[in-house]
Amino acid sequence: MRPEDVAADSEFEAFLRVGGITETNVERIRVERHTETRIDLNQYCAIIAGGSPFDVSKEEQLKDRVQKGVEDFFHHLFDQVIESDFPFLGACSGNGLLGQYCGTPISQKYSEDIGSTMVTMTEEGRKDPLLKGLPDQFEAMVGHKEACDKVPTGATLLLSSAQCPVQMFRIKENIYATQFHPEADAHEFIIRVKTYMYSGYFAPERAGELIGEIQKINTPEPKKILQRFIARYGNFSSGL
Secondary structure, eight states, X not given: OOSSHHHHHHHHHHHHHHHTOOGGGOOOOOGGGOOOSOOOGGGOSOEEEOOOSOOTTSOGGGOOHXXXXXXXXXXXXXXXXXXXXXXXXXXXXXXXXXXXXXXXXEESTTOXXXXXXXXXXXXXHHHSTTTTTSOSEEEEEEEESOEESSOOTTOEEEEEOSSOSOSEEEETTTEEEESSOXXXXXXXXXXXXXXXXXXXXXXXXXXXXXXXXXXXXXXXXXXXXXXXXXXXXXXXXXXX
């Protein structure tokens, strides 16, 4: 969903690297360039959706053609995903798009600065297969202007934080969304700071300060969530 090639390529490579998979295991769809609104789920074992610079809470008349195309694509995708409980993991924008589809208000009330935040597991989170055995609290990398105001109707809250109450939720048994970035490390976020310096996430003059702070961050637990998702749903001959 990222129109910027440097950020889009880096994010894709991060998902592969952290997930322990190769390009031969996946089909990459640049949704911001995709003209079709439907895909055949029978061709896939799971879907991972990353971030974007688009704000779904923006007034409809202010959204450009590319953003409207992205939202239309995901609306049709979620029609299929939720009906069939198809394995899905949405990170950041993937979280907002899923929440919006489910009728949850999305606003800037629970925005978080670029960096790390401490997330806390709920009782249901402790029992979830992607989280079971992880620490009750751990750091995760975030940076977003908007978030879900509340848990979507029918969804299960798995992780929360003081600044952003809806950090991870599950719909049915196999549909997940995280507000944080499970694929990201300091290197990845430094690229995003440079790419989105003038996109409203932070004052541009703070870029150097943020990069210095990001270099000190280490967030291993969120990566385990991504790895567990791929191990649970990835149907690869090499095994995971």
